[in-house]
Amino acid sequence: MRVVLFNPRAQRAHRRLPLSLLHVSRGIPDGHELCFVDGNVEADAEDRLRALCQSGRVLLLVTVMPGPQLRAALPLVRLLKGVNPELTVVWGGYFPSVHPEVVAREPAIDAVVLGQGEDTLAELVAAVETGGSLAMAGTAVWEGGALRRGTGRPLRVSSSYGPTPFHHVDMARYAARSFLGSRTYNLHTSVGCPYFCNFCAVVNLYAGRWLPDPAEAVIAEVRTLADQYGANAVEFHDNNFFAWEKRCREVADGIAASNVSWWGEGRIDTMLGFSGDTWEAMARSGLRMVFFGAESGDDEALARMDKGGLQVADTLALNRMAKHHGIRPEFSFVLGNAGDPERDVRRSLELVRRLKAENPDCEIILYLYTPVPLPGQWEEAERLGMRFPDDLDGWLQPPWTAFDHRRTESTPWVTPALRRDIFDFETVLNARFPTHTDLNLGPVRRRLLASLAAARWRWGLNRYPVELRALQKVWAYRRPEEMGF
Ligand code: B12
Incomplete structure (x- = not known):
């Protein structure tokens, strides 16, 4: 067949x-x-x-x-x-x-x-x-x-099905240029995620279970990419690559000789617990940037999201730790929590300013909170008037298309004025600190953008950033929130 x-x-x-x-x-x-x-x-x-x-x-x-x-x-x-x-x-x-x-x-x-x-x-x-x-x-x-x-099936460690069958596709087509390297490939080396954040669809699928491939299997995949396909960079697309320090350390040591730069997604609290040795080993092995869910600058909002006890102070500490080890942190926010959306947004934007002040090299990605049907916050979302479409055609109509992009207008508790404040702030932020991941924005444009937005950033004058939006259109410079996962 x-x-x-x-x-x-x-x-x-x-x-x-x-x-x-x-x-x-x-x-x-x-x-x-x-x-x-x-x-x-x-x-x-x-x-x-x-x-x-x-x-x-x-x-x-x-x-x-x-x-x-x-x-x-x-x-x-x-x-x-x-x-x-x-x-x-x-x-x-x-x-x-x-x-x-x-x-x-x-x-x-x-x-x-x-x-x-x-x-x-x-x-x-x-x-x-x-x-x-x-x-x-x-x-x-x-x-x-x-x-x-049907009933659920028991989860299995992914590598137990064998290595990724790269031979099915034309690998030359996928060697991509990225900020990590000229030949970037991606891998996925674990199933699920061991946490229960109640805004994340991974919990819908895996309910807090996490099955990592053994370090040897991960190292073998990286070697195949480097030796057979000429990879000089690898993105680990795992939901949570850094969930287990021992595996990270073994992978770092095992891939160091392959000369690849790499990137992955991790948790702030877990990686704060990693030893200095492990951070050093990862940096030595080519780890360049880590994506973290900072989610909010408000401790109460973090507790509502079930972030496993994460505190704003942890995000600040991680920012310093990553800087110390020469690894760039990339902080993602999920703004507009239903509890007190105004406070959540205000405190989060303040935190972004502080993170940038302490480490201008960190990356920031701003998303709007888009609920998934999970116990914890979904009941309240429904009470406040949130309904998913009844059929697939409904999902193809606005505002649901924006919802999927985490730019939603469907969450009734976020007012248009608050949404506008977020987007204005984001425009100024992205101009003042153009993302390092944009390869098409040369140093001259980068400097020009940053200086054009400097006064707005400094004094917090975010309203009507028309000149920056115009440039964003003309130069089509990269907006991290559009490219992220
Ligand atoms: C790579 C990626 C992307 C890529 C696109 C990938 C592509 N297919 O072209 C990019 C960067 C473009 C992207 C964009 C977005 N993404 Co994305 N993305 C991922 C990421 C990191 C990896 C996907 C992957 O390759 N997984 C590896 C494979 C092996 O795992 P898997 O997909 O789960 O597959 C297994 C099963 O699901 C199942 N399965 C999967 N497909 C099929 C098909 C069949 C027929 C069968 C039988 C089984 C099956 O079997 C597989 C093996 O067991 C995931 C998170 C993750 N770690 O999975 C998020 C993720 C899927 N993305 C997500 C989101 C929200 C988005 C965006 C909407 C975000 C945004 N910024 O706007 C956009 C829009 C995407 C779009 N529709 O265009 C969410 C989905 C959440 C949800 N509510 O459903 C995820 C889970 C991230 C997250 N934690 O929130 N994404």
Whole structure:
């Protein structure tokens, strides 16, 4: 049987390996024709997809994140399903796993795979081949006017399915230029995350479980990328790469000789507990920047988010520690907590100013809080009038498209004035400190922008930054909040 694996285009061409598909493909039994189609790197992706799915028994697997990928995927699968009655369409990934009902109810989609997909896919391929039911452990299907949700499957360590099968794609296409290096590739080396932050969709899928690949497996993947594909930089896309100090230390020591610069996502409180030795080893091995969820400058908001006891003081301490070790911290904020949104935003923006004053090299990413259906804050979001759309078409309409980008206008507790304050501040911030990750902004423009925004930044004059917005348009300089995960 032909199995087509499709990665719809993200908001901007994201030239990174389609790891969701590469990983899940390890579950497909041998003997099938596998065809990968990636909307991020193939200009003719849609034509190729049409040709591959046109006739005969075909299983189309689609990975979908909220936002642009959903917008790209839905019209396509409707079209393809209309043409070929023998086509089976299965969706997996974060959006379908968090919102299975609305996806399974869509007539063009035959089944949703929930969470980690390898084992489910093995059984599902057999069911499609024999014409059996797609209702099984790990799937959700729409049957008799209701959602039929299978039991969950036990999670497995990802590397137990084998190494990432890079050979399925044209690796030359994915060697990307980034601030880390001229040939950047990405890896994913753990399943889930051991924390319960109640605004994060990872908890919906993995409920606080974290299964790391052993350090040797991680080191082997980095070596393969460096030795066989010429990588000089690696981004670890794990939800929480730095959850276990011992593994970080072993990986750092094991990859030091590969001469790659690297980046990953971590927790402030965990990494504050790392020894100076581990920080040194990581810096030596090429660690350049770490993404942290600072989330808020208000301790009460942090407690409401269930950030595991994280305090604002920890964020300040981490900023100093990372600076000391020559590793750039990248702090992400999730602004507009429902408890006291005004105070949350005010204190967070004050914290950003302080972080920049103490370490101008740190990066800041400002998102708006966009609830996910999880106990903790969701009940209150609903009480305050928050409702998700009833069908997939609803998700494609504004304001939901902005919601997916974490620029939402759908949270009723954030007033338009408060939203404007955040966006004005952000415009001034991004001009005063253009992100280091923007390779297209030369030193002259960088200096010009910074000096143009200097007085505004200094005196906190954020209102109507029209001149900066105009430049942002003309120079199209990079806004971290658009590019982030
Ligand atoms: C790389 C990445 C991106 C890339 C795009 C990737 C791409 N596919 O083109 C970029 C940077 C563009 C991006 C953008 C955004 N992202 Co993003 N992204 C990620 C990240 C870091 C890694 C994804 C990945 O490769 N994972 C590795 C694979 C192996 O894991 P996986 O996807 O979970 O796959 C497993 C299962 O889910 C399942 N599975 C997945 N797909 C499928 C498909 C089928 C058919 C089957 C059977 C199974 C299956 O099996 C896989 C193996 O077990 C994740 C976080 C994470 N660590 O996963 C966030 C994440 C998915 N992104 C997220 C978000 C919110 C966004 C944005 C909306 C944010 C924004 N700034 O606007 C945008 C919009 C994206 C869009 N739609 O265009 C959220 C999703 C949350 C949610 N509510 O659903 C995540 C979880 C981050 C987070 N913690 O909040 N992102």
